Every structure is written in C-alpha cells, then in structure tokens.
Amino acid sequence: MPEKKVILELQDMCVGYSEPIVRNVSLKVEENTIWSLIGGNGAGKSTLLKSLFGLTRCFSGTLLLDGAPIQNLSPAERVRKGMGIVPQGRCNFPLMSVRENLEMGAYTLSHSEAKRAMERVLQMFPVLRQKLGESAGNLSGGEQQILETAMALETGPRVLLLDEPSLGLSPKMQQEVFENVESLRGEGLTVIMAEQNILGSLMISDRAFVLDLGTKLMEGAAREVLEDPKIKVAFLGADPEEAVE
Amino acid sequence: MEFFIQLVINGLMLGMVYALIAIGLSLIFGVLEIVNFAHGHFYMLGATVLAALVTSAGIGFFPSLVIATVAVGVVGYLVYVVLLRHFREGEFDRGIILTIGIGMVLQNGVAYLFGSSSRMVDTSLSFVSWDVAGFFVDAQRTVAVLVGAVAIAALYAVLTFTRIGKAMRAFAQNREAAFIVGIRPAVIAGIAVAIGIALAGLAGAALAPVFAVHPAMGAPILFKVFAIIIIGGLGSLPGALVASLLIGVTESVVGGYSSVALQDAVAFMLMIVVLLAFPAGLFGKGIRV
Numbered sequence: 217m218p219e220k221k222v223i224l225e226l227q228d229m230c231v232g233y234s235e236p237i238v239r240n241v242s243l244k245v246e247e248n249t250i251w252s253l254i255g256g257n258g259a260g261k262s263t264l265l266k267s268l269f270g271l272t273r274c275f276s277g278t279l280l281l282d283g284a285p286i287q288n289l290s291p292a293e294r295v296r297k298g299m300g301i302v303p304q305g306r307c308n309f310p311l312m313s314v315r316e317n318l319e320m321g322a323y324t325l326s327h328s329e330a331k332r333a334m335e336r337v338l339q340m341f342p343v344l345r346q347k348l349g350e351s352a353g354n355l356s357g358g359e360q361q362i363l364e365t366a367m368a369l370e371t372g373p374r375v376l377l378l379d380e381p382s383l384g385l386s387p388k389m390q391q392e393v394f395e396n397v398e399s400l401r402g403e404g405l406t407v408i409m410a411e412q413n414i415l416g417s418l419m420i421s422d423r424a425f426v427l428d429l430g431t432k433l434m435e436g437a438a439r440e441v442l443e444d445p446k447i448k449v450a451f452l453g454a455d456p457e458e459a460v461e
Numbered sequence: 462m463e464f465f466i467q468l469v470i471n472g473l474m475l476g477m478v479y480a481l482i483a484i485g486l487s488l489i490f491g492v493l494e495i496v497n498f499a500h501g502h503f504y505m506l507g508a509t510v511l512a513a514l515v516t517s518a519g520i521g522f523f524p525s526l527v528i529a530t531v532a533v534g535v536v537g538y539l540v541y542v543v544l545l546r547h548f549r550e551g552e553f554d555r556g557i558i559l560t561i562g563i564g565m566v567l568q569n570g571v572a573y574l575f576g577s578s579s580r581m582v583d584t585s586l587s588f589v590s591w592d593v594a595g596f597f598v599d600a601q602r603t604v605a606v607l608v609g610a611v612a613i614a615a616l617y618a619v620l621t622f623t624r625i626g627k628a629m630r631a632f633a634q635n636r637e638a639a640f641i642v643g644i645r646p647a648v649i650a651g652i653a654v655a656i657g658i659a660l661a662g663l664a665g666a667a668l669a670p671v672f673a674v675h676p677a678m679g680a681p682i683l684f685k686v687f688a689i690i691i692i693g694g695l696g697s698l699p700g701a702l703v704a705s706l707l708i709g710v711t712e713s714v715v716g717g718y719s720s721v722a723l724q725d726a727v728a729f730m731l732m733i734v735v736l737l738a739f740p741a742g743l744f745g746k747g748i749r750v
Contacts, residue, residue, distance in 0.1 A: 271640065295643040307638045309631045320631045323624070324643035367642060 220246035223406050224268070224375055229277030229287075231267035236275045238264045238430045245408065245423075247374070250401055252417040252438060253410040254451065255427035261410035262304055264427065265377050268408070269301040270294055281375070295324050300373030302364045304380045304410075310353030314344055314363060317352045321367025333370040341366050341396075358389035365396065376400060378409040382416060394420050414451045418442045467596055468717040469710055474602045476709020477609040478664050482682065483689045483701040484613060485660035491633035491696035492653040495545060495556035499564035501683025503658045507533045507665030508674045509571050512582045515669075522584040526608065526666050533662025538655035545654060546647060550636070564679065572676040579673035587670055605667035612663055613702065616656065620698070629653050633696065681725075688728040692735045694745025704743060707731070 224245040230236040238260035245251055253261045266272045268279065270291045279287040281297055289297065308317050318337065322330035338345045341362050347355060352363060361381060368376060381397065382390040390413060398420045400407055411417035418424055421438035426447065434441060441447055486500045507529050514525035540563060548556055589600035620626035632639040632649045640646070665678075672678070689708050693700025708728045716724035735743060 269641070271637070290645075291640045292643040292645055295641075301641055303637065303641065307635065307641060309634045309638060311634055312627070312630060316627055316631075319624070319627060320639075320642050320644070323628060371643070 220248065223247040223282060224408075225278075225280040225283075226268075227278040227280070229264075229267065229279060230275040231272055231277075232260075232263060232275065233272060236430070237272075238267070238427065241277075241427075241432055243425060243432075243435065245375070245406060247406050248401060248404055249406055249422040250397065250420060250438075251406075251408045252414070252421040252424040252441075253408060253427065254414055254417070254424055254441070254447070255410075255433075256450070258429070259427040260430040261427055262379050263430075265301070265379050265408065265410050266303065268375075268377055269299060271301075271303070292324065295371055295373075298372070298374040299377070300368035300371060300375070301377040302361075302368045302379065302381060304383060306360060307364045308352040308360055308367065311351060313349055314352055314355070315348040317363055317367060318344070318348075318370065321370040324371055330370070333372070337366040337369055340369070358385050358392070361385065361389075361393060362396070369400075373405065375406045375408070378407060378411075380410060380412060382411065382413050390416060414447075415442075463595065464717065465714070468713045470596060470598070471602075472710030472713030473706060474599075474606045474709070475713060476706035477606045477613075478668055479682075479686060479689055479709055480702045480705035481609045481612060481660045481664035481667075483686045483693070483705050484616065484698055485657035486686055487657075487690050487693070487696055487698055487701040488616075488629075488653050488660075489657040490690070491698075492629055493545060493548070493556075493650050494550070494553065495548065495560065496553075496687075497657070498557060498560040498683065499540075499567060500560075500658070500661050500686065501679030501681075502564040502567040503533055503537060503661040503679070504665040504682060505571065505674075505676060505679035506536065506567055507662030508669040508672075508678065509575055509665075509676070510662070511666035511669040512580050512674045513575065515582050515584060516580070522586065522670070526663070529666035530659050530663040533665075534655045534659030537658025537662075538651055540658070541651050541654040546651070564683075568676045568679065575676070577676055579675040581673060582670045584670045599671075601670045605664075605671060608663065608667045612660060616660070616698075619656075625649070625652060685725075685728050688732040690742075692728075692732050692742055694739075694742030697742065697744040700742055700744030 222244045226241050226243040229241045230239050232238065241264065253265060255261050263272055267274055270289060274287045278285050281299065286294060286297060309320060318334045319330065322333045325333055343359060344363060344366060347359065352360060355363060378397065381393050385393060394416050397407055397409060409417055418438045418441060424436060424438045424441040426434040426441065434444065482500065482504055486497055489495060489497050510529040510532050511525050514520045514528060515522060544559060584601065586600040586604055591598045591600060620630055628644045628649050632644055632646065689704045690701050693704035708731065711731060712724050712727050715727045
C-alpha cells in the first residue's frame, strides 16, 4: 500500500495564551485521514486545535502545511492556504440569515466561486436549503453545527479542524455528526477532531493523538488506542483490572 | 393640536440629526467595542470645516457638505490607523481615556486655528421657510433632515446588501467566527470607524447653518447621544434610530409646553426610565449590529 503524503506537520510546538498550555508536540498528519485528538478536561485539546488555525499564540516550534511553514500566518491567510475550522461553541452570526452566514463562510472567494461553493454545501446538507431565510440563532443546536461545518467547507479546505462537533447534541444528532465527518474523508479531506465522545470519535478515526495536561501521552492507530488499557480506564470508564486483562 | 403637531415635526427633524451621530457612535462601538468620547468633537469638526468652506472659501453649501463629510471621515480613518487600531479586546478603559484625549485635541486645535468665538453660517437656504399644509417648515432644517435620511438609508443599504457591510455586521456579532471565515479585522474596523465618524461630521456640517458653530459645541451633544444609544440598546443601529427620534420628539414637546431648561434633562430622565424597565435598552440583545 503506497504511503500517504504528509499534509500537516507539527514540529516541537509550544502553544497557549499568555503562557504555554501545550508543550513540545510533534505530529505528522497524512492527507485524507481522520485524526481524533483525545484528552480530559484541561488537557489542551482546544488550545492545540486553535493554534493550528492561528487563533492562539505559538511560543515555539514549526507548523508545516504541505512542507511550508504557516505558524506565523493569520487565520485569514490559513483559510486561503486550505485550512478550515469549526471551533467549540457557537461559531456563526446569530442575527444574520442562514444565507448570509453561508455568504460569510465564502468571504475569501470571488462572487462566482462563492455562489458555486454555497450550492455545493447546500447539496451536501439539504436541511440548510429549507432554512436559508431564517436567522442562524433560531436554528436548533444540531442545525447550527451543520451550518458551521458547511461554512467551514465552502472554501474547499484540505484540512478541517473540528472542536467538539458533537457537544451538546442528542445521541441521534451525534451519530449524524459523526457520519457527516466520516463522509468528509470520502471527499478527500483531512480531519482533525477534538472530542469528548471518545468512543464515537475513535470509531470513525484512522489515527488518534492523546494529550494529558498539555503533553503528548500517546499516538497511534485509532483501533489500537481504543484497545489500550490506559485509555479504557481513563476515558471509557473501564474497571482497571478488567482493562489490563 | 396644530402647535403639538408642529412640535412633533420639529422633534422628528432634531431626532434625525441625533440619529446620524448616534448611529455612527453605535457602529463604532459595535465593531470596535470602544465608546468614542471624541464623537461629539467630530460633529463639531464637520460644522467647522463647512463653516470655513462656505464663509471663507466661498464654496456652495452642498459641495461643502460633501467635502466636510469626506474630510472628517478621512480624519476618522487616520485616527483609527494611528491610534485605535492598536487596541486589543478588553481594553475598554484605555479606549475611553484615549478618545477623551482625542476630543480635547480636536476642540483645542479648532479653537487655536479658527478661534473660540461662535460663528454663523449663511447659505441660500437661511431664513427660508415653507408653509406645508399650514405647518411652518424651515428649509435649512428640512435639508439637514433629508440629508440625514438619505445617509441612514445608504448606510442601511451598505450593511444589508454589500459584502463589506455584511462583514461589518458579522464582525460585530461574533469576532472569532469572523476571524475564522477570513474577515480581516483591521480593514473592517477601519471602514466602520471612517463611516461612523463621517456620519458625525455630516450631521455637524448639515446643522452648521442652523446652530452657532464653535469649538465647544461637541461635548453637550455627545452626552445626549450617549443617552440615546443606551436607550436604544448599546450597539443596536435600529435602536439608535428609534431612540433618536423618540428623544428628538420628546425634547421638542417638553420644550414647547414647559421650560427649555427641562428640555435638556429629558433625554437622561427617559434613559433612567427605560433602563429600569429594559436594562439592555429598547433593542439591546447583548449582540450587536
């Protein structure tokens, strides 16, 4: 089987806000894969994910996209380079209509490209077509999550960062979100996803990266991480003795 | 009844001019999260530039109106680029101190260049009035109102139908989301500040032939406009428009039926009443623009 090309590479990165939260993280992300970013509360998952998009401070280290350093680029420049993010919490414009939100999602594109991009995401997420005139703030939590994902996909990112995409959703909606994420791999995207629903996340992922208090605890194939006794005990509620057996 | 209707007409005229200033202030607050304490001084600057163009340079009222508005907008943009651009989120108090300082520089600078005494501006519309269905309508004030209405309609069109206007609304509603979709904050904020300050300059220029022009004319109107945007809901443009018209009419009616001294206190009394009933203002939702 041919080796996949590395699309995103973190080299010894230290990132945070006023001081480093995540330290000395190195990682090679191959294209067209889904990565789960796992860790407990305060492990630094969101901080690391945001830093990949330039929303937090990079203290040291290098971030390469297609081999070119991007750690000093603004979020707008990273969008143009092919990155997208759906951060945790609401990331839309609540008083604007769904149509206007989609227009803003395609802000960096030309008028004709934006029109095509909007049509493309409306075909991917038909539920949005029926809500084009509604204010984004009036949509349900699941619909807003879909809208935000659609906005992130309009610029045709090659790397999509998702921060807790299933947070606050019903189990049925969570399942739909994971199915949508899985379908993105079929579109050729690379997805890095921070998730609290570790089981759901690992089930659809190719690889996993585990953070503990801002440092790397483990990295490997998603199935292997899922079977790891330490992960079972720490995150999946397994009994320590049973997990070792 | 005729007297009351006359007062309402006068109040709507006054309110429309308040709206120009209040909407500009609200736009800047919505996008930059800075309360511009120099806003009244930009109103004064617009009036001063128009007075200089009409009385000293002999340029006509309407070309002077356009020149004064653009000039004040350019000054506003430069103030943004040189000073306001460097503010970070949460530096609210620094913004207050800095804009108070900008206001003092403007007021004293104008006093130094043009003198401190009041100046009157005569135009071809001065002392002209029309009888509309039995009501007295002052031509110069009517022009000011029409100019205000056109400017507000134009701003509405920009915010609703243009990409840059939608980006301004988006930026005011959710900064992080705006960063993420690739909106450039410096560009959007610079344009919003220039537009907001140009509107204040336009109001000053439009009213220069109505009121006496002097360097200290900005401060009193500033505090009234603060009351207006608090009544309307901080950062809400429709709220600023409605509250401006409300204050304009209330002031006019109170002034007409009671003391002129009470007239200036009305805005603040109304603000207290509104805040007791609606702590976020009439249109305040905690989300701006």
